[in-house]
Amino acid sequence: MRKLLVYLKPFRGFVALVLLFVFLQSLSELYLPTLMADLVNNGVQVGDTPYILKMGGWMLLVAALGAICMILGSYYSAMAASGFGRDLRSKLFTHVSSFSQQEFDQVGTASLITRTTNDITQVQQVLIMIMRMMIAAPMMAIGGIIMALWKDTTLALVIIGVMPILALAIFLIARKGVPLFKAIQIKLDKVNLVQREGLTGIRVIRAFNRTEHEQRRFEEANFDLTDTAVKVNRIMALMMPTMMLILNFSTVAILWFGGIRIDHGHMQVGDLMAFIQYAMMILFSLIMLSMIFVMLPRAAASAARIQEVLELSGSIHDAERPVEPGQGGTVEFRDVTFRYPGAEEPALRSISFEANPGEVTAIIGGTGSGKSTLISLIPRFYDVESGQVLVGGVDVREMTQASLRAKIGFVPQKAVLFSGTIADNIRYGKEDASDEEIRHAAATAQALDFIMEMEDGFEARISQGGTNVSGGQKQRLSIARALVCKPEIYVFDDSFSALDYKTDAKLRQALKAETGDATVIIVAQRVSSIRDADRIVVLEGGSVAGMGTHEELLQHNAVYQEIVASQLSEEEIA
Known part of the structure; x- marks a missing residue:
């Protein structure tokens, strides 16, 4: 997939803007729980209304700035990924146009269509996720850990204990699902092939009363694709409930041990509320990263199929020093x-x-x-x-x-x-x-x-x-x-x-x-x-x-x- 990123070079400015806005958005999200903790500790608990209004205003301002950064980051990531997809499609079409009949026979028309459309779309979608999440997720995770440790080092041990369990659950689910993502692209080729033959040969099919036969062929290919898609989605469907279960148990553990620390005067209520939010940020960041790592193999499979076509050199080339054709048509x-x-x-x-x-x-x-x-x-x-x-x-x-x-x-x-x-x-x-x-x-x-x-x-x-x-x-x-x-x-x-x-x-x-x-x-x-x-x-x-x-x-x-x-x-x- 790295080889295809060369087509992202013309959009380096957009990518830089995405990184900037994602960075600013992450900072705003990391700052909000601290503001909330101050509001609760120094405003709510002591009944200081002016302080509550002041900190509430700051929270609204920081949240608004974060929302603006998120919108702009989404816009520029879409611009960069869409331009990348457009240029890659153009390159692929131009390259395929130079193929001799031998290369068309080797790859197959239906597969070339799938690679030019569906495979590029897969890469394009993952590219948006990478630009939006690959930067935000590590920042939120690392920033959340730093802020959690700053709030309460002892309570942070709960998060440190939960992270390996979460990582193991993600690994086990991804190990089952990733091979199926690769199989989906191959089976999609088969559906396109059968559909293309069915549409282009419709007259022959009707002439020989083979409509039902072609419908069966399409249904076989379609159900084969569907079965694989259902299987992979069934596996991936386990991810979110598993993640939420771990998150909820983590929240209960933080509240339990945090309540004990508040009773002993080691922690304030506002800090506990902020700590819970930082814990959620850390764990959700891991889920975001897991989603990227699950999608990456499918995009990598698509990227490999695209690269295979781009690296397939036409067997017919012009001579290095071409000769002008002679006069006459002998x-x-x-x-x-x-x-x-x-x-x-x-x-x-x-x-x-x-x-x-x-x-x-x-x-x-x-x-x-x-x-x-x-x-x-x-x-x-x-x-x-x-x-x-x-x-x-x-x-x-x-x-x-x-x-x-x-x-x-x-x-x-x-x-x-x-x-x-x-x-x-x-x-x-x-x-x-x-x-x-x-x-x-x-x-x-x-x-x-x-x-x-x-x-x-x-x-x-x-x-x-x-x-x-x-x-x-x-x-x-x-x-x-x-x-x-x-x-x-x-x-x-x-x-x-x-x-x-x-x-x-x-x-x-x-x-x-x-x-x-x-x-x-x-x-x-x-x-x-x-x-x-x-x-x-x-x-x-x-x-x-x-x-x-x-x-x-x-x-x-x-x-x-x-x-x-x-x-x-x-x-x-x-």
Whole structure:
């Protein structure tokens, strides 16, 4: 947790003010019992009304100053902790944004969300407690002991005898509760994961009548979290009654022995009243410290999870001396082998081919043949294990990621839209795109007709995840987003799968005119979408099983022949 405190540095002024006001508040609270003792001893017992009024006024003034200090301390501690949480969230989000797909796979999206929200909130709350209590509690305890000893050294032995008993009770309760606090954060991850899957996959869940199954999954995770939370709260619930029992017994003991000392003339009534208040301060300070020490492990667990993400270095970095990308959009794979982290077998083996500007290069193969993996290497979502991927004659690892991706218009297999208007989603590809450019890109992507049928046209709202448009409409908007930036390289990862044959044909015809000088790489499942490609790369088991035009592969490549035979009739093949 200490490593995260670096994000508190910009708020050192607020922290200093918190310490000052907590110090002043503690002094006021320590001074009040002494004033009360003087009021009772020198005013009440002798019936001196002016003295009572005078000391009562001082007590009100000291109490008011203490209250003002408490309010200001709370305000500045909240300011410091909230600023700390804000900066840490920003840092975490920025850091996570630099991750490659490998790091996202390693940590998990649901866990990253929990760490950015709940874990930071836990640290933030404990930070407020530390600033408010970690200073006040020791001051009150030490100050209370000094004042109690000053009032009556003999009676102070009661407090000294009670403190070990209180400390032992706190230790035994905390030892049971602390491990459960750590388990809660892990189980919260599980709840977030199940909930996220349930919400994002709601259509599939309903389509297969699996609503009850998902409800059971969520209930299992939810009840597991609840059981742990109940267990830890049941243990922690013992703390306050135990503390109060010890406090009350302490008060009885102080009153008993204090009464004896008053009878013997060793102590005055006012001093006994002040002594009881100092004893309560000391014991309550120990309870405050115990609450911090109970909360600290949970915050420490959260801080460790946050630090784990911050220390997780992205596996993909820009070169120390990056090379400017070459002119032209030639994409070349040279003997490329790639293996997913932890996998025993490579996903791609010795892949070599070249895609040139003005040509359409298609990639086809069975499920799991490595098509999507292959094109993920072009924008450096992953890095190769061996071999090279070159764009414009330059190894992609020698360019900056920004300059590389500026050359590529990427349309993913799963179309992703963002909440906002249709125009906002298309303009995502080019921030300063004009209305005419947006309209032209939509027309080329065969999206203009359905856009204009919507009530607000290009200003129509897209809901989160694009759930208010169909799969085919999502794909066409994704294609329009890539077209509007007019890149040198277009990569379509099975981006026409949700389109009917008529729309597919019209879109390919429009793309041919729009992308004439660019390098076009298409991953496809349907032979009909790629039969006119200048080059078709056939993948099987992560290796190149053939390469050539549709006609060449149809004559000489058994894998391609099998794919074609499974999709086209004999008349269509002829």
